[in-house]
Amino acid sequence: MEELSEKYADEVKLLCEKATKQSGGVCIFLAESMQSCGGQIVFPPGYLRQVYKHVRAAGGLCLADEVQVGFGRVGSHMWAFQTQGDDIVPDIVTLGKPMGNGHPVSAVITTRKIAERFGATGMEYFNTFGGNPVSTAIADAVLDVIENEKLMENATNVGNYLLQEFNCLKQKHTIIGDVRGRGMFLGLDLVRNRETREPATAEAAFINKRLKEQCVLLSCDGPYANVLKFKPPIVFSVEDAKELVKKLDSVMLEMEKAENEVNGVLEKLSVNGTTVNSSSHTQSLRNGQHNEIQVKGEVNAKQCDAQCTIWKPQFSRRYGLNRVIYSLLSASMCTMINLYIFLVFQINCRFMLSVHVSKHSLKYDKYIKYIENYGARPLLVLLLSMACCQLG
Numbered sequence: 336m337e338e339l340s341e342k343y344a345d346e347v348k349l350l351c352e353k354a355t356k357q358s359g360g361v362c363i364f365l366a367e368s369m370q371s372c373g374g375q376i377v378f379p380p381g382y383l384r385q386v387y388k389h390v391r392a393a394g395g396l397c398l399a400d401e402v403q404v405g406f407g408r409v410g411s412h413m414w415a416f417q418t419q420g421d422d423i424v425p426d427i428v429t430l431g432k433p434m435g436n437g438h439p440v441s442a443v444i445t446t447r448k449i450a451e452r453f454g455a456t457g458m459e460y461f462n463t464f465g466g467n468p469v470s471t472a473i474a475d476a477v478l479d480v481i482e483n484e485k486l487m488e489n490a491t492n493v494g495n496y497l498l499q500e501f502n503c504l505k506q507k508h509t510i511i512g513d514v515r516g517r518g519m520f521l522g523l524d525l526v527r528n529r530e531t532r533e534p535a536t537a538e539a540a541f542i543n544k545r546l547k548e549q550c551v552l553l554s555c556d557g558p559y560a561n562v563l564k565f566k567p568p569i570v571f572s573v574e575d576a577k578e579l580v581k582k583l584d585s586v587m588l589e590m591e592k593a594e595n596e597v598n599g600v601l602e603k604l605s606v607n608g609t610t611v612n613s614s615s616h617t618q619s620l621r622n623g624q625h626n627e628i629q630v631k632g633e634v635n636a637k638q639c640d641a642q643c644t645i646w647k648p649q650f651s652r653r654y655g656l657n658r659v660i661y662s663l664l665s666a667s668m669c670t671m672i673n674l675y676i677f678l679v680f681q682i683n684c685r686f687m688l689s690v691h692v693s694k695h696s697l698k699y700d701k702y703i704k705y706i707e708n709y710g711a712r713p714l715l716v717l718l719l720s721m722a723c724c725q726l727g
């Protein structure tokens with residue numbers, strides 16, 4: 336691992352040397368202490384130590400961005416840079432998001448020397464809401480809650496549980512290429528092939544979408560957006576984690592089942608003498624949209640049958656009886672509301688008042704009469720609203 340960190344740190348060293356040659360040095364090395372949007376990457380041990388050494392040798396400062404990974408999320412430490420060793424001390428630390436548990440507050444922490452140098456430039460730092468007592472009180476309360484409710488301990492326990500469960504899922508689902516992270520900062524790296532490590536970007540998008548439909552919010556990160564990012568609030572419990580793992584497992588099974596179905600159908604078709612472009616069907620499965628799985632290749636009647644087999648369960652789920660009844664109800668409700676609004680605006684108020692007062696006794700033929708009196712516009716509104724509802 337130390338060797339690995341040296342290799343990565345050497346890239347920074349090269350850049351520092353290049354910058355020194357070209358422009359006399361380095362200004363700052365700015366990095367998250369664990370790469371979140373970069374793909375939930377945990378630096379190998381010793382990485383920051385070596386990088387900081389190279390940057391400082393080139394005259395640069397080292398900034399640790401703890402906006403996503405700070406405030407106890409990693410469990411073992413309050414700040415993620417601390418996981419790299421007690422001797423790792425950044426020159427500047429930036430804090431944000433979890434600092435106010437939703438309230439907008441952030442902070443920059445630095446040494447007196449740097450702050451004074453900044454002050455000496457004469458540049459006035461101005462911020463309308465900077466240092467306001469409400470935000471400060473909230474940030475203070477957040478620190479108390481982290482401490483009193485032992486949330487760092489929780490991050491470690493639930494995070495370890497999730498790591499263990501994700502590793503079990505990895506045995507079951509070949510799409511999981513890597514499980515990584517620490518505390519409540521975890522990532523599942525999805526790949527189409529564990530050898531080539533081809534990123535499973537569309538699959539990650541599909542899983543993300545299906546989980547969202549089941550009220551589980553994740554995001555896909557990394558340069559190829561193929562890493563499922565688990566960064567829940569650190570009050571997340573083991574029960575929550577169990578639910579998450581169960582749902583994740585079922586979505587992955589669903590995806591694999593659909594893929595097998597398509598592959599099975601295609602195999603059958605090729606036995607029947609149909610030409611199938613094998614790469615195109617795999618591609619089509621990977622468009623990230625289960626509902627839109629399409630068997631491509633040579634379009635002929637047999638393939639259309641194959642498509643129907645796969646689409647059927649999707650169709651009945653999306654356009655089932657409930658949905659039809661719901662559409663009809665909402666169409667009629669919207670129609671009535673639109674008609675009412677139309678009448679309010681098109682006809683004088685006194686008339687509307689009478690409609691309103693007598694609305695319980697108002698009969699259908701009266702509406703028809705109004706429609707006749709006021710031309711085709713109400714009808715148009717009615718038809719348009721029904722069309723909108725059906726589209727919706």
Ligand SMILES: Cc1ncc(COP(=O)(O)O)c(C=O)c1O
Pocket residue numbers: 367371400402403431432441
């Ligand atoms: C890692 C990281 N650093 C910095 C920021 C910027 O934070 P702010 O929006 O508070 O300026 C973000 C925001 O998403 C972030 O994720």
